[in-house]
Amino acid sequence: MVRENIKEYTVTEISATIKETLEDNFGYVKVRGEVSGLSKPASGHVYLNLKDENAIIKAIAWRSTVAKLSFMPDEGLEVICSGRLTTGYSDRYPGRSDYSIIIDSIIPAGEGALMALLEQRKKKLMSEGIFDQDHKKPLPLYPETIGIITSPTGAVIKDIIHRLEDRFPCDIILWPVPVQGDDAAYLIADALNGFNNSLKDSEIKVPDLIIVARGGGSIEDLWAFNEEIVVRAVFASEIPVLSAVGHETDTTLIDFVSDLRAPTPTAAAELCTPNKDELLINLKDLQKDLRDIINSNLENKLSLFKNLSDKLPVSLKLFIKSLLSEFKEITQSLNYRILEEQVNNFQQKLISKFEKLNSSTNLFVENMRNQINYNEKLLESMSYKSVLNRGYSVTKNLKNKVIKSKKDIDHDTNIIIETSFAKISADVKEIKDE
Amino acid sequence: MTKIPDDIKKLSFEKAMEELSEIVENLESGNIDLEKSIEYYTRGSQLKAHCQQKLDDAVLKLEEIKVLPDGKISKKSK
Structure with missing residues (x-):
């Protein structure tokens, strides 16, 4: 049955209207399906179909996107494609009215596939040294400004603020981001770079520390924190980064690269701040230490002084006494014994000297006599007689x-x-x- | 109340705590003459007062970053 009152379109008009309706209603989509009809022509673009048991849809990844894909799909693999839904993508058929997904990102679907991809990525980043311990920076002991990258709504930011309020009230700068979904990884990386580079000329203080936080979820929910762009932004951060993503049992790649990993967002608040009440007690103790040390120091010096001043008259007396006794000793020994001994010694020496002299004189005389005798004989022999x-x-x-x-x-x-x-x-x- | 000199007032909590601990350590090591130790004590007390005041006055202040369409950063106070 032909209806007369229906609006008549040209092909271009109807194509344009379909395009508009489609893009207005869907725009950005995320589609899960099995890869089929994969084709990688020399142009560098990648063409594929996503299908399930009942339907099929075309998908294209332009060359510029292909270069950035963290994951290259294989025929038959189940994936999740994110992208724009559109019609008439082709330059050759500008008005061609079939629709397809222009792919922005592809990730493997299903836990097994994701885990495999995660392992592969972890190995790659590890081999680059991005997880090395010597890149880890120490967290400040007493942060004055803490930057937090997380969702502005939800329990996570509330938990962190609540804990910080109790422990160590300070300045908090929240950089709001979506913590899952297609833009999440990009925006989280942007926030990390922003804290490091964009605040320097602004009125906002550069934080002493950045917390990247998200509540628990499935591996797909947490996937943004496994993206290379996030891992590399953490690695590049000059400000120390504390990661608190998911629950204690969830491990994402950001936990490997961050300077410290907290098991939960609340734990992150505890790990990066001292406890104010403990600090106040510590301060009191330090003050007490100061006073004790000063007091004992003063007491020591005072007792030393007292000791010395007590000792002064006694030691003076002792000194004089010792002088006296020394004097006495000297005069006593002068008296007889030593003097006598000295005289004796002297005498002894004199005698021995004298004896020596004597004996040598005798010897000399004897020698002379002998000499004379000898000369006499010599003379005699030579005389006129x-x-x-x-x-x-x-x-x-x-x-x-x-x-x-x-x-x-x-x-x-x-x-x-x-x-x-x-x-x-x-x-x-x-x-x-x- | 201990009067806090201006140069200490400018110190961050961390720097003040650091110096305070150093002073206690120095004093504990002994071998400091009386005048110097009294100087240390005075400085230590001022640092402690400064830290205490910082803690007593500490309030949590929350600001939220807003990225403008042109990529510029601004803030909205909460």
């Missing part, structure tokens, strides 16, 4: 002077002729010149 022995004689006058010339002789006097055997007295009768 030995010549007389050979028949000569010596003539002397009465003055016992050897006659050597005429003037030694007087007329009518005696002369003495000495021979070896006798002395002969003779009268001078005549003196003839020779």
Whole structure:
């Protein structure tokens, strides 16, 4: 049956209207299905169909997206594609009125597939050294400003604020983000970079510490915290990052790269702040320590002083006493014994010196005597007497002077002729010149 | 009440706590002459008063970041 009152469209008009209706109603979608008809032509774009038991839908990932995909789908694998629903994507058929998903991201669907992907990504990041302990920064002891990246609604931010209020009230800067869904990873990474780089010229204080938090959920719910873009933003953060994602049993990649991992958001608030009440007690203790030390120091010095001043007269007395006794000792020893001993010693020394002198003198005299004897013999051997022995004689006058010339002789006097055997007295009768 | 000098007032809680602990440590080590130890005591008391005041005055202040369409950052106080 043909109805007359229906509006008539051109093909372009109807295509445009369909496009508008479709995009207005869906826009961004997330579709779970099995990959089929996968094609990767040389253009670099990736074409595939998503299907389940009853239906099939086309999906395209442009080359620029393919380069960024964290996961490359395989034929037959169940995946979740996020993207824009549109018609007439093709340049060749601008008005072609079939619809498809322009893929932004693909993740494996199902826990098993996600776990496998998680393992693979973890290994890759680990090999890059992104999880190394030596990249971990210490958390500030007393943070004055804490940045929190989480959902502005929900229990997590309330729990953290409540705990901080109790323990260590400080400035909190909340950077609101969706904690799951397609933009979550991108916006979380953006917030991390923003805290580090965008606040420096603003009136907002750069936090001393960043908490990235989310409540518990399935592995799909927490998936944003496994995305490389988030992990790398944490790694790049100069501000220490404390991660508190999911429950204690959930582990996401952000926990490996963060400087400290808290099992829950409430625990994060506790881990990064001191307890105000304990601090107040500590302060009191420190004050008491100060006072005690100062007091004991003063007491020590005082008792030292007292001790010294008490000792002063006694030690003066003692000093004089000791001087006296020393003096006495000296005078006493001067008296007899030592003096006597010294004299004795001196005497002894004198005697021994004298004896030595004596004996050496005797020796000397003896030596001299021997020498003289010897010389006498020598002299004797060389004297005229030995010549007389050979028949000569010596003539002397009465003055016992050897006659050597005429003037030694007087007329009518005696002369003495000495021979070896006798002395002969003779009268001078005549003196003839020779 | 201990009067807190301006240079201490400028110290962050962390720096003040650090210096206070150092002072107690120095005093505990002994071998400090009397005048110096009294100086330390005075400074320590002032630091303690400063920390105490910071804790007593501490209130939680919450601000929320708002990213404007042009990418600029602003804040809305809660």
